Amino acid sequence: MNIGEIARRAGVSRSTVSYALSGKRAVSEETRRRIQAVIDELGYRPNAAARALKEGRTRTLGLVIPPASLRLTDMQLGFVASVVEAAARVDLDVLLSPSGGDHDRSFERMISGRRVDGVILMEIRLEDERVDRLQQTGLPFVTIGHTANPHGTCWVDVDYATLISRCVHHLADLGHRQVALVNRSAELVASGYGPAQRALSGFTEATDQRGITGVHLCCADEASAGQSCMERLRDEHPAVTGIVTINEAALPGIHRALEQARVVVPRDLSITGVVARHWAEDFRPPLTAADVPMEMGTQAVELLLERISTPDAPPRHLLFTPPISLRATTGPAPVR
Amino acid sequence: MNIGEIARRAGVSRSTVSYALSGKRAVSEETRRRIQAVIDELGYRPNAAARALKEGRTRTLGLVIPPASLRLTDMQLGFVASVVEAAARVDLDVLLSPSGGDHDRSFERMISGRRVDGVILMEIRLEDERVDRLQQTGLPFVTIGHTANPHGTCWVDVDYATLISRCVHHLADLGHRQVALVNRSAELVASGYGPAQRALSGFTEATDQRGITGVHLCCADEASAGQSCMERLRDEHPAVTGIVTINEAALPGIHRALEQARVVVPRDLSITGVVARHWAEDFRPPLTAADVPMEMGTQAVELLLERISTPDAPPRHLLFTPPISLRATTGPAPVR
DNA sequence: TTGTAAGCGTTATCAA
DNA sequence: TTGATAACGCTTACAA
Numbered sequence: 001m002n003i004g005e006i007a008r009r010a011g012v013s014r015s016t017v018s019y020a021l022s023g024k025r026a027v028s029e030e031t032r033r034r035i036q037a038v039i040d041e042l043g044y045r046p047n048a049a050a051r052a053l054k055e056g057r058t059r060t061l062g063l064v065i066p067p068a069s070l071r072l073t074d075m076q077l078g079f080v081a082s083v084v085e086a087a088a089r090v091d092l093d094v095l096l097s098p099s100g101g102d103h104d105r106s107f108e109r110m111i112s113g114r115r116v117d118g119v120i121l122m123e124i125r126l127e128d129e130r131v132d133r134l135q136q137t138g139l140p141f142v143t144i145g146h147t148a149n150p151h152g153t154c155w156v157d158v159d160y161a162t163l164i165s166r167c168v169h170h171l172a173d174l175g176h177r178q179v180a181l182v183n184r185s186a187e188l189v190a191s192g193y194g195p196a197q198r199a200l201s202g203f204t205e206a207t208d209q210r211g212i213t214g215v216h217l218c219c220a221d222e223a224s225a226g227q228s229c230m231e232r233l234r235d236e237h238p239a240v241t242g243i244v245t246i247n248e249a250a251l252p253g254i255h256r257a258l259e260q261a262r263v264v265v266p267r268d269l270s271i272t273g274v275v276a277r278h279w280a281e282d283f284r285p286p287l288t289a290a291d292v293p294m295e296m297g298t299q300a301v302e303l304l305l306e307r308i309s310t311p312d313a314p315p316r317h318l319l320f321t322p323p324i325s326l327r328a329t330t331g332p333a334p335v336r
Numbered sequence: 337m338n339i340g341e342i343a344r345r346a347g348v349s350r351s352t353v354s355y356a357l358s359g360k361r362a363v364s365e366e367t368r369r370r371i372q373a374v375i376d377e378l379g380y381r382p383n384a385a386a387r388a389l390k391e392g393r394t395r396t397l398g399l400v401i402p403p404a405s406l407r408l409t410d411m412q413l414g415f416v417a418s419v420v421e422a423a424a425r426v427d428l429d430v431l432l433s434p435s436g437g438d439h440d441r442s443f444e445r446m447i448s449g450r451r452v453d454g455v456i457l458m459e460i461r462l463e464d465e466r467v468d469r470l471q472q473t474g475l476p477f478v479t480i481g482h483t484a485n486p487h488g489t490c491w492v493d494v495d496y497a498t499l500i501s502r503c504v505h506h507l508a509d510l511g512h513r514q515v516a517l518v519n520r521s522a523e524l525v526a527s528g529y530g531p532a533q534r535a536l537s538g539f540t541e542a543t544d545q546r547g548i549t550g551v552h553l554c555c556a557d558e559a560s561a562g563q564s565c566m567e568r569l570r571d572e573h574p575a576v577t578g579i580v581t582i583n584e585a586a587l588p589g590i591h592r593a594l595e596q597a598r599v600v601v602p603r604d605l606s607i608t609g610v611v612a613r614h615w616a617e618d619f620r621p622p623l624t625a626a627d628v629p630m631e632m633g634t635q636a637v638e639l640l641l642e643r644i645s646t647p648d649a650p651p652r653h654l655l656f657t658p659p660i661s662l663r664a665t666t667g668p669a670p671v672r
Numbered sequence: 673t674t675g676t677a678a679g680c681g682t683t684a685t686c687a688a
Numbered sequence: 689t690t691g692a693t694a695a696c697g698c699t700t701a702c703a704a
Contacts, residue, residue: 046697351690
């Protein structure tokens with residue numbers, strides 16, 4: 001089933017069918033209708049490969065996700081979903097590449113095989129060779145998160161430094177004098193993962209500024225890790241009365257540890273941070289937190305489309321600083 | 337950067353470059369090396385569209401996921417991850433289509449635009465028009481889950497009926513006389529979603545067989561729904577001492593409700609069911625449950641590859657019946 | 673208003 | 689062992 005077959009049945013040339021479909025040339029109403037009838041009958045649709053070959057574009061966006069072996073966090077999953085949805089809205093397909101930091105066959109296939117018109121990269125590190133590779137090739141791309149050298153590239157990100165800083169200030173305003181940051185995993189921090197790094201710097205800055213004590217803890221993205229992390233914290237730093245976190249996956253474990261220790265939130269301990277709304281609302285009591293906006297995926301797609309249509313425009317950045325939603329996990333520091 | 341450019345620089349014809357790459361024709365070691373050097377230098381890779389056009393295959397698998405608006409469950413996410421990973425292992429890319437039940441542009445593009453060599457369909461219903469559509473076109477496909485008429489199609493699934501039945505028998509063996517099934521949402525059940533339907537039939541069959549009382553409850557895929565569902569259950573059916581569920585997202589809410597009601601598991605109430613291992617292990621105490629095998633995505637890819645290479649072979653099915661892992665949430669029925 | 677034909681980058685057949 | 693060439697299905701410049 002190809003355009004020639006449609007043309008034959010409609011008694012016109014192939015170009016007429018093509019023009020009838022694209023509307024790039026006037027086609028008499030009569031023939032247009034005849035062609036459409038044949039197309040509807042046979043359910044014809046142009047072969048994507050032929051079209052891509054001729055047009056030099058694939059109508060496909062590439063999305064580079066963390067390797068499947070690592071369980072994706074809810075936040076990452078939310079990005080994937082919103083990217084796919086935003087792309088579908090403008091009739092673009094999404095090709096997935098599960099690629100970690102090192103060279104990866106699927107990643108290379110995607111970019112040097114010209115399988116996509118542009119790439120969205122998620123979970124990037126401060127130094128990320130995939131970004132370098134993409135810059136070499138000249139393929140338009142947008143990152144979710146940004147590298148250490150962010151000016152030349154196009155990205156969307158959450159302003160973790162500012163948000164975590166605000167969380168600390170919020171706790172300080174409530175009288176807390178010793179607070180802890182429950183960060184992502186030690187490996188992630190060590191590998192230079194942006195959000196973890198910036199959360200830490202915002203935390204340090206704010207605690208310094210307010211002259212309060214800050215404890216930094218790394219914690220794997222799992223409930224059980226959250227639990228042991230919290231147990232260790234209460235053991236080693238019993239004077240901490242406020243927790244700030246960007247590790248949503250640890251929340252259920254944090255909750256469990258507090259419950260078992262009969263700690264009442266927020267009477268005995270305040271908790272806040274930056275997490276997906278879903279996690280904040282599922283916490284008991286509901287978590288006061290800055291809700292990571294899921295539209296970031298949508299924004300990334302928009303930025304990428306801009307970049308594809310005008311590759312020479314200066315790269316744009318979008319830094320989200322969502323408000324902290326006051327729910328129910330922060331309160332005055334307990335009096336001793 | 338195309339094959340002609342490589343040929344020119346290596347001083348050979350385009351066909352020689354093609355053969356050097358594919359190995360389908362003998363090429364002298366000398367020229368092969370020269371060609372390879374040029375390729376390595378320029379980072380050449382065949383244009384995917386041109387190759388697809390010529391070969392008639394895209395080296396891409398389509399994966400149809402539920403529309404992004406609905407939050408994917410962890411189980412669904414696990415499938416996506418394992419499909420993508422399995423495909424990457426055999427150098428195939430994965431194109432995503434977020435499509436619900438009705439006709440969907442991205443779905444149609446994928447199948448009638450010949451964008452993929454085969455399709456994996458997830459979250460299918462007992463009557464599913466996407467399956468009909470796929471059968472019309474003759475494009476190879478595999479479903480995760482199966483339709484009411486499963487013989488003509490290729491699928492992998494979990495044997496919910498048997499597993500839920502086993503859970504009920506397990507509870508009955510422990511002396512429970514009134515048990516409840518916490519199913520997926522009412523809409524899902526009403527729309528003929530297979531797992532929900534089969535869980536119910538397995539439940540009914542087993543309760544009938546053991547002569548015990550079964551209560552059926554629908555519950556949305558959310559913690560809060562799980563909580564209210566459990567509160568309602570304890571209110572309306574206080575004599576129920578055993579819970580069986582396939583709704584993993586409801587587990588945190590179930591846990592919360594029990595905790596607030598000071599119900600001790602498994603002393604006062606036993607819980608079991610079919611959920612992803614991760615959820616079972618995160619429950620407190622760890623949940624006795626049949627763990628949904630995440631390799632299902634891998635198996636789906638394998639089945640699909642078979643189907644692509646030998647489309648006329650009789651369709652194969654894989655029905656998983658994983659063992660129930662005894663953890664800590666089931667015990668003898670409480671004595672009155 | 674419509675048709676003819678070139679060409680996108682490959683692979684594979686046929687010749688040498 | 690290698691090269692010339694047709695063909696895959698489409699879009700579009702050029703002709704009519």
